[in-house]
Amino acid sequence: MSSRPRALGPLVALFTAGYLAPYLLPTVVGRLSAGLGLTPARAGLVGSVLLLASASAGFTLASRVERIGPRRAARGGLLAMCVGYGTAALAGTAPLVVGGAVVGGFGSGTATAVAAAGFAAQRDPHRASTLGLLSVSATAGALYLTLPHLGGGHALPFAAIALTAALVWPLTALLPGATGRAAAGPVGAPSAAPSSPLPHRRSGAVLAAAILFWSLAQNALWGVSGRIGLTQAGLGEVTVGAVFAVALGAGLAGVTAAGALGSRLGRAVPIGAGTALIACCVLVSSAADGLTSFATGEILWNVFYPVVLSYLLGLAASLDPRGRWAVLVGSASSLGVACGPVTGSVLSERAGYPGMGLVLCVLLLLVAVPMTAVALHTSGRPLVPGSVRRRGGAPAAVVAGTTSAAATALVPQMGAPEQEVAAIPVPAARRRPAQRSFRLARPSDRG
Numbered sequence: 001m002s003s004r005p006r007a008l009g010p011l012v013a014l015f016t017a018g019y020l021a022p023y024l025l026p027t028v029v030g031r032l033s034a035g036l037g038l039t040p041a042r043a044g045l046v047g048s049v050l051l052l053a054s055a056s057a058g059f060t061l062a063s064r065v066e067r068i069g070p071r072r073a074a075r076g077g078l079l080a081m082c083v084g085y086g087t088a089a090l091a092g093t094a095p096l097v098v099g100g101a102v103v104g105g106f107g108s109g110t111a112t113a114v115a116a117a118g119f120a121a122q123r124d125p126h127r128a129s130t131l132g133l134l135s136v137s138a139t140a141g142a143l144y145l146t147l148p149h150l151g152g153g154h155a156l157p158f159a160a161i162a163l164t165a166a167l168v169w170p171l172t173a174l175l176p177g178a179t180g181r182a183a184a185g186p187v188g189a190p191s192a193a194p195s196s197p198l199p200h201r202r203s204g205a206v207l208a209a210a211i212l213f214w215s216l217a218q219n220a221l222w223g224v225s226g227r228i229g230l231t232q233a234g235l236g237e238v239t240v241g242a243v244f245a246v247a248l249g250a251g252l253a254g255v256t257a258a259g260a261l262g263s264r265l266g267r268a269v270p271i272g273a274g275t276a277l278i279a280c281c282v283l284v285s286s287a288a289d290g291l292t293s294f295a296t297g298e299i300l301w302n303v304f305y306p307v308v309l310s311y312l313l314g315l316a317a318s319l320d321p322r323g324r325w326a327v328l329v330g331s332a333s334s335l336g337v338a339c340g341p342v343t344g345s346v347l348s349e350r351a352g353y354p355g356m357g358l359v360l361c362v363l364l365l366l367v368a369v370p371m372t373a374v375a376l377h378t379s380g381r382p383l384v385p386g387s388v389r390r391r392g393g394a395p396a397a398v399v400a401g402t403t404s405a406a407a408t409a410l411v412p413q414m415g416a417p418e419q420e421v422a423a424i425p426v427p428a429a430r431r432r433p434a435q436r437s438f439r440l441a442r443p444s445d446r447g
Contacts, residue, residue, distance in 0.1 A: 014172070021054065025219065029046070030043070036097065040227060045342055051334055057105075059331045061110060065114055070177075074114045080104065083100075085107075085159070126311065130258055133251075204320075207312075208329045208332040213366075222340065224348050233294040251303060254305075255310060268376045275364055276368060315374065319378065
């Protein structure tokens, strides 16, 4: 067995720890509001500060993971999660909780950045992203089933995240250390020099901007879903937690189906059509007035959300085998997640939950257009300008678009200068024997 499949386990575990805070956002915000006596808007602001710290870590480490070393960066992130979330769990005042959430959020972003860079170096980034989403969905679903039976207060969700980080720590020994250049070995393939330019700048920038608003819309609803179930739908906390657990379990089925489907439909169809279906689910969930409508909207929404997210993460990873676009797009998504709770709280207070759902539905339909365009534009795109024209047309484009990260890392990136063709002069003296032998072979000379 090669080292690459063995390296995927620590990366999936690291992704699970780093991405767990956004998945537990509804219960974190709801328990902050109840336990510390914060208004819904202020509780949402605390959640946004946590996720904003996570996004800032990703932007800071986008091009530094290789130089720092995956093992050192991962351990630093997990340590910050244990200290930050542990402090927030033990604190009884809002300032200490916010400070711990900021430190823990920065650690979550660091762990996610290391995992995203490692996913981009895998032979199949979409499969790696799918496994990460499966793991975090299963972990969050188990916590949603367990936490309501252990008591109230904000300490439990923060303590659960800190404990998850502590459990992942031993697996970081399988990650490579600092090399001062692109890491080669278990976590990824040999890649370009650290000074290589960022490829696909326009497509990556459009994707990062679009996923920011896509994630904002998702988490604007996710951040207030608990309050919709408790207040508008009239459900109890245990029932709402059970609905969330079932919804995340349905998300596991959706991600499994996406992993089995792979690239058979490309990326454009799952991203575009999936986002349109999510927009419809947002409308149903935001207008829920009972258990049936609330459960239907949440479950269907959580089926399609991780499917589309897995294709978006795979698309970002395919733009750069060194993982820089994967980290930057993931950080833009975290920034949207950070703005989600505040956006949802403000919209729900001013327009009500159904009005908020209508605004978010329109926003999702709008951002589906540029994300689908990027998926269409980059599918099968050659890495070197003119390579399709010179090397065989459309079949070469397919090969260039489906080559593994290990191979594409050795190919010059878009915009790299091509080697000049040197002319080799042939002396005239070397051509005379050939001409002389040709004249001897003419039929007229033999006649």
